[in-house]
Amino acid sequence: MRKETSSNALNEKEINSSCGMGYALSLIGGRWKSNILWRLILDGKMRYNELRKAIPGISERMLVAQLRELEADRLVLRIVYPEVPPRVEYELTALGQSMRPMLQSISDWGEAHRKTVEDEGGLGK
Amino acid sequence: MRKETSSNALNEKEINSSCGMGYALSLIGGRWKSNILWRLILDGKMRYNELRKAIPGISERMLVAQLRELEADRLVLRIVYPEVPPRVEYELTALGQSMRPMLQSISDWGEAHRKTVEDEGGLGK
DNA sequence: CAGCATCCAGGAGGATACTG
């Protein structure tokens, strides 16, 4: 009855949303992306293992996967130094840097209202 | 209160993230939340069926589910008129309204850079 | 009209072992 919105399952940037919001959220969505981006914003260039330690709970598999997606979305640059032992650093691209205000406003809202919620107490979930 | 990250799957607001960002994203994350919120921001109070029509592709099940979550998160107010036939309207709470700047900045970034990406064309993926 | 119930598929994410 209802025609498929685009193709069938929209995978990533295909998200419709009312606006570019869906696109933006598809880039920073998921459990880890925003965390990784934020770390790179705060600390600048970071090595693989530094990121692992900086993001508690993330598995190797997830970290790599998310980094690869961020790279494909050109938010993050992956720099491989042909050395032994191997060294790989990750860094925000200009596009990634441009997310800072947006991420900041998200962070701000979250900080402000997480407190509010906790303050008002029981939301009895 | 807070379960250890290593325990299992953190469900919602339990997301760690580096800051409140995870909290905020847990509220607007998923495929529909931002869309619904945006509609309510633009159009104000809306009935269930109005929302359905305004958001192409969403199923009843999803719309209700997402609305209930938004309600539980106190972003949306559900107003039931005890009439026949039933009438239910959804409206942003003050908390929901407070998301507008944040959503706007997300939307702005998305609009700006979705164009950029398409403009630069081949990203070879 | 505004849902709820049920069933189902797919993908996100997790644990662990292995490798160049």
Place this chain on the structure above:
DNA sequence: CAGTATCCTCCTGGATGCTG
């Protein structure tokens, strides 16, 4: 050190039918 490769679980979201 910086990943791959497998396997598995659970959540998200889709389709459809029924109800007060």
